[in-house]
Amino acid sequence: MTIKRRELLMVGAAASLASAAPSAWPQAAASTRAPLLRAQRLRPGNTIALINPSGAIYERAPYELTIETLQALGFVVREAPNVRARYGHMAGTPEQRAKDVNAMFADPSVHGILAVTGGSGANRILPLLDYPLIQRNPKFIGGFSDVTALINAIHAKTGLVTFHAPVGVSEWNAFSVDSFRSVVMDALPTTLRNQADKGDGLVPKDGRTTTLRGGKAQGPLVGGNLAVITSMAGSAYLPSFDGAILFLEEINEYIYRVDRMLSTLKLMGALDRLAGVVLGAFTNCNPGEGFGTLTLDEVFDDYFLPLKVPVYRGAMFGHIKRKLTLPVGLPAEVDADAGTLRLLAPAVA
Numbered sequence: 646m647t648i649k650r651r652e653l654l655m656v657g658a659a660a661s662l663a664s665a666a667p668s669a670w671p672q673a674a675a676s677t678r679a680p681l682l683r684a685q686r687l688r689p690g691n692t693i694a695l696i697n698p699s700g701a702i703y704e705r706a707p708y709e710l711t712i713e714t715l716q717a718l719g720f721v722v723r724e725a726p727n728v729r730a731r732y733g734h735m736a737g738t739p740e741q742r743a744k745d746v747n748a749m750f751a752d753p754s755v756h757g758i759l760a761v762t763g764g765s766g767a768n769r770i771l772p773l774l775d776y777p778l779i780q781r782n783p784k785f786i787g788g789f790s791d792v793t794a795l796i797n798a799i800h801a802k803t804g805l806v807t808f809h810a811p812v813g814v815s816e817w818n819a820f821s822v823d824s825f826r827s828v829v830m831d832a833l834p835t836t837l838r839n840q841a842d843k844g845d846g847l848v849p850k851d852g853r854t855t856t857l858r859g860g861k862a863q864g865p866l867v868g869g870n871l872a873v874i875t876s877m878a879g880s881a882y883l884p885s886f887d888g889a890i891l892f893l894e895e896i897n898e899y900i901y902r903v904d905r906m907l908s909t910l911k912l913m914g915a916l917d918r919l920a921g922v923v924l925g926a927f928t929n930c931n932p933g934e935g936f937g938t939l940t941l942d943e944v945f946d947d948y949f950l951p952l953k954v955p956v957y958r959g960a961m962f963g964h965i966k967r968k969l970t971l972p973v974g975l976p977a978e979v980d981a982d983a984g985t986l987r988l989l990a991p992a993v994a
Contacts, residue, residue: 678884679780697742698767708761711759725745739766739769742769758784760788765791771795790873790896797874797973808972833988838985839959856981862978867890867973868891872895886919890919893925900944904944916949922957925963926962
């Protein structure tokens with residue numbers, strides 16, 4: 646009799662936790678939005694500081710390539726003191742990497758900050774950043790992949806518009822450069838759209854978008870790499886999802902893991918609060934060996950169609966050669982039928 650009663654008490658306690666979780670977790674995970682803060686636009690002759698907030702780089706060539714690329718864009722380039730450090734698979738200890746971010750924001754001669762590469766480990770530096778210092782010294786900061794953690798945390802804590810943009814070692818082709826310039830240098834409230842390419846075919850194959858659910862919606866842009874976003878679940882470093890347009894990309898994840906990560910966003914209440922969704926490249930996301938699986942189409946339909954908000958797939962951002970620059974936190978309008986994102990204001994001052 647005692648055992649049965651104990652079991653009932655345990656079941657009751659578990660049920661109470663389960664019923665509390667959907668309402669309690671989203672409130673903890675979604676921070677209140679700080680007033681929107683914009684950096685000054687980047688101009689030729691400005692100084693760009695290179696940081697490496699995530700993975701280690703083991704060769705000299707990526708640094709040389711990054712420096713030459715930014716110089717070709719007209720910038721003066723400075724390396725943060727620890728940008729070439731290494732600590733296991735990471736580019737220095739968390740303290741070294743956070744120190745670089747804080748120092749480059751504090752330095753008045755630095756006008757913008759760019760990550761050299763992604764990798765893994767940016768989450769570790771988030772508690773070590775001086776957010777009041779960053780808020781007092783708003784500057785361009787950009788990158789993608791693992792840098793998703795940094796650009797979302799800075800926006801969440803300061804209100805600063807940050808940028809899901811090419812990293813230093815990305816391929817800075819004409820499409821990527823044009824998008825970067827229009828958003829970050831020319832301060833245009835531009836419309837972000839793919840560049841379709843049919844090559845020798847009768848119809849375009851590359852750069853296509855697919856409408857999952859049509860319509861238009863407006864809201865602040867939030868997102869980046871799916872694995873990194875879900876790794877921050879429940880923390881104070883994610884921006885609010887309320888009324889947001891969520892943009893996501895991924896690479897080298899089996900489809901069942903993509904499903905699991907989207908399930909995390911669903912369980913934390915994030916998906917149910919969105920105004921719209923834009924899916925970028927899900928590069929090399931396949932079933933994996935030995936797993937029966939849903940297709941990516943089916944996974945996306947399962948999670949996004951019930952939301953009854955505009956959703957389109959195939960936007961040109963993520964681990965692909967040609968990349969749009971997306972300002973995190975800036976209000977935008979998604980048009981899922983046209984496959985576009987229209988910025989409702991300049992992303993920089």
